[in-house]
Structures are given as C-alpha cells and as structure tokens.
Amino acid sequence: MDMKISPSILASDYANLQSELKKIETSDLIHVDVMDGHFVPNISIGAPVVSAIKKVCSVPFDVHLMISDPLKYAEDFASAGADIICFHIESDSDTEETVNKILSLGKKAAIAVKPGTDIDSVIPFLDRLSMVLVMTVEPGFGGQSFMEGVMPKIEKLRALGYKGDIEVDGGVNPETIKIAAKAGANVFVAGSAVFKSENPEDTINLLRKNAADAL
Numbered sequence: 001m002d003m004k005i006s007p008s009i010l011a012s013d014y015a016n017l018q019s020e021l022k023k024i025e026t027s028d029l030i031h032v033d034v035m036d037g038h039f040v041p042n043i044s045i046g047a048p049v050v051s052a053i054k055k056v057c058s059v060p061f062d063v064h065l066m067i068s069d070p071l072k073y074a075e076d077f078a079s080a081g082a083d084i085i086c087f088h089i090e091s092d093s094d095t096e097e098t099v100n101k102i103l104s105l106g107k108k109a110a111i112a113v114k115p116g117t118d119i120d121s122v123i124p125f126l127d128r129l130s131m132v133l134v135m136t137v138e139p140g141f142g143g144q145s146f147m148e149g150v151m152p153k154i155e156k157l158r159a160l161g162y163k164g165d166i167e168v169d170g171g172v173n174p175e176t177i178k179i180a181a182k183a184g185a186n187v188f189v190a191g192s193a194v195f196k197s198e199n200p201e202d203t204i205n206l207l208r209k210n211a212a213d214a215l
Helices: 014-023 048-054 070-078 097-104 121-129 148-159 176-183 200-214
Strands: 003-008 029-034 063-067 084-088 108-113 133-137 163-169 187-190
Touching: 003 029, 003 200, 014 048, 014 187, 029 200, 048 063, 048 070, 063 070, 063 108, 063 187, 070 084, 070 097, 084 097, 084 133, 097 108, 108 121, 121 133, 133 148, 148 163, 148 176, 148 200, 176 187, 176 200, 187 200
Parallel strands: 003 187, 029 063, 063 084, 084 108, 108 133, 133 163, 163 187
Antiparallel strands: none
C-alpha cells in the first residue's frame, strides 16, 4: 500500500501561502483544514482561499471540513478545487446525504471521526468512501500530541477488509508515523513536523520512508 504524506497548511505561513505550497510540492496531498468556529472553536479558511491556492498548486487537495453543516457547503468546496472532501460523522448534516452529495459532485468522499467516536459509525458507508480519517487529536487546534489509544480503530477497519485509504491527523512526526503505519494507516497529515522543519522536502521524504519501513 502506498504511503502518502498530506502536509496541513494550518501550520504554514498564511501570509506567504504560494511559497509555502512550493516547499511541499513533493507531497502526495495538501491537507486543507476548514474550521467554522461552531463545530470546533477556531475559524480558519473558506472556499475562496481554497480556490485561490488551487490556481498555484497541482498537488491534489485533501479538504477536511470541521464544520457543522458540510452538506450545505460541499458544492462550494468542490467548485473551489477540492479533490477529496472529508466531513465529520459528528456534524449536523445527514451522513448518507452528504456522502451522496460529494460523490454526485465528482469528488472523492471521506468521513472523519473524533477520538471519542466509535469507528462502527462509519461502517455502513465504507463501500462509498475513498478514505476514512481517524483523528489522533481533538479537532480544531494544531500542535497537539498524538493519541496512540485510537489505533485499534484503524486495526478494526483493516480487519473488516477496508481497502481504501486510512488517514491519521494530529501529532504526526517521524516517530509517531511508525505507530500509525503499523496499525494500518497509509495517509498521514503532518503540519508542524513539515512546516516547522528546516527542510520540508527532506521531512516529507523521511516521513514517507519511516511509514514504509514500519511495515
């Protein structure tokens, strides 16, 4: 299984997004955290910013909607250039409707689960999901520590025969990535580990190597 690195621009310098994206052009995905100040306490960026940076970046966009009503905004983010639209099963939107809406827009659908949410909640939708995001921190803030206790969720998805991507988000660094990869994850969101490093490209390569070696 391919190991994919998805640097989170939440940890980047927002005043220089174009040059920041240039630093991570060897990544597999670009992780875009969208926060509405309601589903999570913080507010980040919206569809207009996604649209603007899509024009200067060819790496696929992995858009993580930490918002209360993803069904309402799915079309906006699809039009803005999202390639994968990931929403939280804990959101207010009907899960079935939201998955179907994303797919109808020609985008890949993904569902995220918070650390305290039972992974069984996503099982009915697995056949339509390109990816499941298992949060390894509480959503809404960067720079938190990796929660190893959620690894059984990943192991269960693989034991059920899920062949799609399993992503982890939160506290991923060259050491914790090994733990997640051993559990069965293959997509890794890394914010601070990449953007705060002296050489983001080297860090991306190291993360990818450590994940592959862990298997």
